[in-house]
Amino acid sequence: MSDKYPRIKAVEACGETRLKVDFGRDGVREVDLSEFATGKKAVLRDEAAFAAVRVGEYGASVEWPGIGLEVGGDALWRMSERQFGNAMRPEDFKAWRKRLGLTQAATAKELGITRRAVIYYEQGARIIPKVVMLACKALEMERERQRAA
Template sequence: MSDFFFPRLEAVEAPAPWRLCTRWSTGEVLEVDVEGVLRATPPLAPILDPAVFATARLAEGGQGIEWFDEEFGADNVYAWAQEQAGAVSHQMFGEWMHRNGLSLSTAAEALGISRRMVSYYRTAHKAIPRAIWLACLGWEATRPQARSLPRRLPTAREYAALHR
């Protein structure tokens, strides 16, 4: 993981079971609850033991968080923390692009922004503004077929019928 694309994890502590307090090279201090990930991934079950969880440590070079032979990558932890804080993560943005079959160029055209900004958002080099995420959701709801924008949004009933 390059510093160019993702913030570097500088410190981690486990103040409570399944909660991590992380400090990043961006200056952000973010808490993240990883209980859902631990419970959903059977090989990680040993980390559910509070005594084991408390041994969380920074992986070499800030590349992740380690417990014995298990590790969370810093990019995943950063995305989970962003989402839990109410922000849009690069993973959410990438999933939107994938779900809609968009390349950097077609996503840029859909959102009316540069290809470079799409790349920055997808790689977590820049924070994704709420307005951009709302534009993503709006584009997905209307799926414009032509180059022009739709004149109206579908009603909730029309949207539900389109996405059955």
């Protein structure tokens, strides 16, 4: 999985806090923004305001010009990857690491990645790909099996 995010070709509101986003050759996805629409961004829960969504400049974002809000295409892509089960959430990755009692360096060694990648994953700077998510689950299951033996 690349960290180069696809451009947005089209967008439309299709529910309370759901967008149908056309990522061009990477497909059309529904993205739920309910976790995003909190605090000052709770204005997005207003149906009329939410329906005014449009593609931002160069397809790099979606925006609601009437209320001055914008969500980057990279954030939407990461949300869609997590919601489709293709990626792990940063907070879940960090909780997994702590549950296993691993340092960032030990996590890197266990997963066969760099410590820098672990840091990026925990900060949400990079998508945690499905293969890493599955490796985390497998390592945890292996540890549980060893404890039970």
